[in-house]
Amino acid sequence: MLPNVYTPGQIPRILAGRKADLRRIEDRLARVSTYGELAGPLLVFHAPRGIGKTSLLRAAQRKADQLGFATAWTSCSRDRPVLAEVVDSVGRALERIDAVPDPTRWRGRLERVTLEVGVPGAKVQAEIARRDTPRPTAPIGALESLLHDAATMTRARGGAGLLLLIDELHAASAVDLAVILNVLQNLDGERERNPLAAVAAGLPVTPEALTRAATFGERSSFVALDLLPDEDARAALVDPAAEAGVAWTPRALSAVVEEARGYPYLLQLIGSTTWDAATPEAGTTLDMSDLRRGLPEAREQLTSMHRARWGAASALEQEFLRAMAATGLDNVTRAAIAAGMGQDSRSISVPRERLIDKGVIEPVGHGLVRFTLPGFGAFVRGLDDA
Ligand SMILES: Nc1ncnc2c1ncn2[C@@H]1O[C@H](COP(=O)(O)OP(=O)(O)OP(=O)(O)O)[C@@H](O)[C@H]1O
Ligand SMILES: [Mg+2]
Structure with a gap:
């Protein structure tokens, strides 16, 4: 192996x-x-x-x-x-x-x-x-x-x-x-x-x-530094495998690239769990069935990261995150979050700064913020259904 x-x-x-x-x-x-x-x-x-x-x-x-x-x-x-x-x-x-x-x-x-x-x-x-x-x-x-x-x-x-x-x-x-x-x-x-x-x-x-x-x-x-464009995302998966004599089918490769959305950590994570599911040898080609077996583990990992970030947030910060997630948008305005929290937009500065310091959200200019971890918004929205 x-x-x-x-x-x-x-x-x-x-x-x-x-x-x-x-x-x-x-x-x-x-x-x-x-x-x-x-x-x-x-x-x-x-x-x-x-x-x-x-x-x-x-x-x-x-x-x-x-x-x-x-x-x-x-x-x-x-x-x-x-x-x-x-x-x-x-x-x-x-x-x-x-x-x-x-x-x-x-x-x-x-x-x-x-x-x-x-x-x-x-x-x-x-x-x-x-x-x-x-x-x-x-x-x-x-x-x-x-x-x-x-x-x-x-x-x-x-x-x-x-x-x-x-x-x-x-x-x-x-x-x-x-x-x-x-x-x-x-x-x-x-x-x-x-x-x-x-x-x-x-x-x-x-x-x-x-x-x-x-x-x-x-x-x-x-x-x-931005997300990796598709071509580089493919290289992140293909090149290290090729060194070991392992390849990817084009279909599996595209599926990983789509799932990871250019986020380098996710590319490595999904690559890694797929590899473990496949236990490849030199000459193996990783395909959709390997990916299907590897993906749940990667998603589980990502969910634990979401859970850890949520758990580390104070009650007020969680309220902020809920209001932000509820908009369903990638980049969210201060006004939209304040409205969701039923607050004045100046009074949400403290949780905003704290969440930025913790790396849970990041400013993207003009007072807008977004989640730093892919899927975090969906995770927070899912909490209400649970
Ligand atoms: N250009 C790249 N090609 C392949 N893998 C990459 C690339 N950049 C980052 N990675 C992978 O993505 C993950 C995160 O990378 P890294 O630790 O360098 O990010 P970071 O921006 O320093 O994150 P943090 O802010 O948490 O320190 C690692 O698993 C790394 O292997
Ligand atoms: Mg770093």
Whole structure:
């Protein structure tokens, strides 16, 4: 029996599509390695959960590793100090590629910078606001010189430069975002001395959060990641299977693509349950009967995700979700939800913000919101029938 080639919830074996997005990143890598300079402002990919942000960033990291970059990966979380994690990841990235001449001194340096970026947020915010500070604010100055040194050390050792990858950027505090943006802006002031690039990913609130953190945050390059078009959705199913000598019938393939609606997580999930139902060997072709046996398991999984999200919502949030689902629309206006809840449209802000923070719904511009997980609206409507 062949091991399952699909990866629901994990980095895919083969990244389908995303060619233009990878090219954007590769352009920046080329600028760093060719000219030894800082490549552009922060590049930020944003999308709801399960669309493939982490997968894209990991593919970029693999590419950069091959090109001789030191690649520092940080995943932001509300419970951990983001800047300290950036420092730690930069430290390890250089050690991985043997770019550290004196490891003991390097460790000491990292410890000092970690202390400096640990300065309480309120103090940093006040200093950033006071534009006339004679010295750079401690965390900014410390992180700035660390990134400069890390990038030049990499290059001195024959490497291409430093690639900073920051995932879940929306989870960083406003102060941490402000520090990161200020550091990159300062490094850009002496672009030719700083061979590095910074690429980040986050939920759809990320652009707004960056712009709020620092006015020049809006000069970051924002790229929305979308659902996979049909052709790429097919590739997500066909390519990993082909590597194992397994094929799909055109009919089964189309049926999965239709069911998953371009949602990468669902493609992997249905691919995976179909594979398990079929227990294929090299030379097997997955067909409609395999899919029919695999699909209930995938739907069951999706329903548990719906149930978990529903269960994690407060009574007021559930009321909000019901009103939203009742419209039967993909993109729902604030007014329609407020009307459904029998409320004034200004007074629904709290549950709205909370649900966006939890990633259950996302803003799609002009005050409209939509569910982030396919089928969630139908699930909520079904609750009333049960
Ligand atoms: N381009 C792609 N080709 C094939 N599979 C993909 C692709 N992008 C994402 N996937 C699959 O979709 C699922 C979600 O991907 P990923 O974790 O990268 O999404 P995400 O946007 O980072 O989600 P989250 O916001 O929850 O972190 C994974 O199972 C992954 O294997
Ligand atoms: Mg992710």
